Amino acid sequence: MSEEEVEAAGWDAIEEQMRRLYGPQEPKHYAALLPYMLGGKDPLNGISAYKAELPYPHWHFVTFGFSELYEKESDDPEYSGYGFELTFRLVRSADEQEPPAWAMSLLQNMARYVFSSGNFFASGHHLDANGPICLGADTRLTALAFTDDPEVPAIDTPNGRVEFLQMVGITADELEAMMSWNTNSFLQSAQEALPGYITDLSRDSLLQKPGIAEAVQEGIERDGSNTGxxxxxxxxxxxxxxxxxxxxxxxxxxxxxxxxxxxxxxxxxxxxxxxxxxxxxxxxxxxxxxxxxxxxxxxxxxxxxxxxxxxxxxxxxxxxxxxxxxxxxxxxxxxxxxxxxxxxxxxxxxxxxx
CATH class of the missing domain: 3.30.1360.230 (Sufu, C-terminal domain)
Known part of the structure; x- marks a missing residue:
């Protein structure tokens, strides 16, 4: 293995994990023009977008930059960098050849939040976007939930463990329900209505479906709220x-x-x-x-x-x-x-x- 490959061990490990899912598919990759450490505005080194077909056509994004992509720099031997990378699944139309730019901007905005605040995301977290997750869009999705990507398990890299957290667009009342109960429990109860946790800007609230609303209410009464x-x-x-x-x-x-x-x-x-x-x-x-x-x-x-x-x-x-x-x-x-x-x-x- 060359010195260059050793230095990019974290990056290579992420690509290898995605290769297990998508085989030889060459993703659309978007790199930051100017590295963040040199004064660039985008904290993430890059974002890749894969074309997925099941359960229906969508883009599957994965980030490069929350974890340590090159040499080990942090003092934590167990985790690489912040210990995660984000993924995001977004509905793709039949004739769509390029992923929407707003999705990459959203992922970079998540990175700016983490890098500036020091707060990190974990499975079960949620975030109020205080407006449409796609600026200017006519959508009810105004918040985000974070859960383990169901198809991309965590990996151990030379720089430490990396988990893959899938970001999911949610409505304001869904956010409130997750806070009143439990994010992952809510998402599990909605699996049939939200397969793959794919974000669709045009969808209505899942709480409009009686079965999900009843499951949420029963969960709140049984378990109480997980939001401390x-x-x-x-x-x-x-x-x-x-x-x-x-x-x-x-x-x-x-x-x-x-x-x-x-x-x-x-x-x-x-x-x-x-x-x-x-x-x-x-x-x-x-x-x-x-x-x-x-x-x-x-x-x-x-x-x-x-x-x-x-x-x-x-x-x-x-x-x-x-x-x-x-x-x-x-x-x-x-x-x-x-x-x-x-x-x-x-x-x-x-x-x-x-």
């Missing part, structure tokens, strides 16, 4: 204040966009004796079941205990509508919901929630 951490853009805590004749209750403040989801997560976590942590850039709010409602304040966190009655009241009354939600079961705590303003890339408000 939830990022909330607008999240504040206002301590209680003493007044002349009484004390003003403490206030948990959040944006309307996530208030409805918080209500469902409360219902899916706390009655199962599972904590729920709401995170923002400056604050962590840990919600747990307690005998009575109370709170403990820290420098950058608040731990709130909610009684069973308070959980029931808050989870049924909290709505994505601006206002104050007083708890009759807990006079020492209130929840305030503020409007959420969704902005485009130029900072213009395109949607107001609440």
């Amino acid at each position: 951490f939830f990022y909330v853009d607008q999240l504040e805590w206002e301590p209680g204040k003493s007044r002349l004749l009484n004390k003003a209750p403490a206030a948990l403040i959040m944006g309307a966009k996530q208030a409805g989801t918080v209500a469902k997560l409360l219902r899916g976590r706390l009655p199962k004796n599972k904590e729920l942590t709401l995170n923002s850039q400056n604050l962590a709010v840990i919600l747990q079941l307690g005998e009575e409602t109370g709170y403990e304040e820290g420098e950058k966190f608040v731990r709130i205990s909610l009684s069973e009655a308070a959980v029931q009241e808050l989870s049924t009354t909290l709505r994505p509508i601006e206002g104050e939600y007083k708890l009759f079961t807990a006079k020492n705590l209130t929840v305030r919901v503020r409007k959420t303003y969704i902005k485009d890339q130029d900072g213009n408000v395109v949607e107001t929630i609440g």
Whole structure:
């Protein structure tokens, strides 16, 4: 083996894994014009797109760059780089000869998120895109789920283990259902309606199908929610204040966009004796079941205990509508919901929630 082949051992291992699936097919390959380390805008070294025919024609993308493609650089001997590469399956029309450019842009955007934040994806994760996954498209797919690619198992390379995570386009209500239950369980319940987890921009919500909706509801009631951490853009805590004749209750403040989801997560976590942590850039709010409602304040966190009655009241009354939600079961705590303003890339408000 030449020195060049040794240096590209990670890249070669990915190509070999795809070759097991597609044989001698030469994929469409798109390389970054300027390497990211030299100031380029695209973190991924390349993206390959294969033509797949089953269960129906689609593009099967695979990335090169989340893992270590050349020499071993990280200190983790077990995993290569971030330990994964992304795949993405997208419906392909009969006369389509080139994969859509937006799909490559989406994969590069995922890489920018990972490289800039240090956060990585794993099977069972989900991500709200806050708009169509294909910019400007008339589609209901506004979020992404991540699961193990059913046809591309993990591999051990000279640089460590690499898993292949398939990115799946999902609707807003599907995202909410996954958060209220479990991403992989939801996808498994939808296998017949979403074979191969192929993304189709024109599809409707899977929850329109009674069988899937029933399975999801049964799963939520049986298992509760697997979402223990939830990022909330607008999240504040206002301590209680003493007044002349009484004390003003403490206030948990959040944006309307996530208030409805918080209500469902409360219902899916706390009655199962599972904590729920709401995170923002400056604050962590840990919600747990307690005998009575109370709170403990820290420098950058608040731990709130909610009684069973308070959980029931808050989870049924909290709505994505601006206002104050007083708890009759807990006079020492209130929840305030503020409007959420969704902005485009130029900072213009395109949607107001609440």
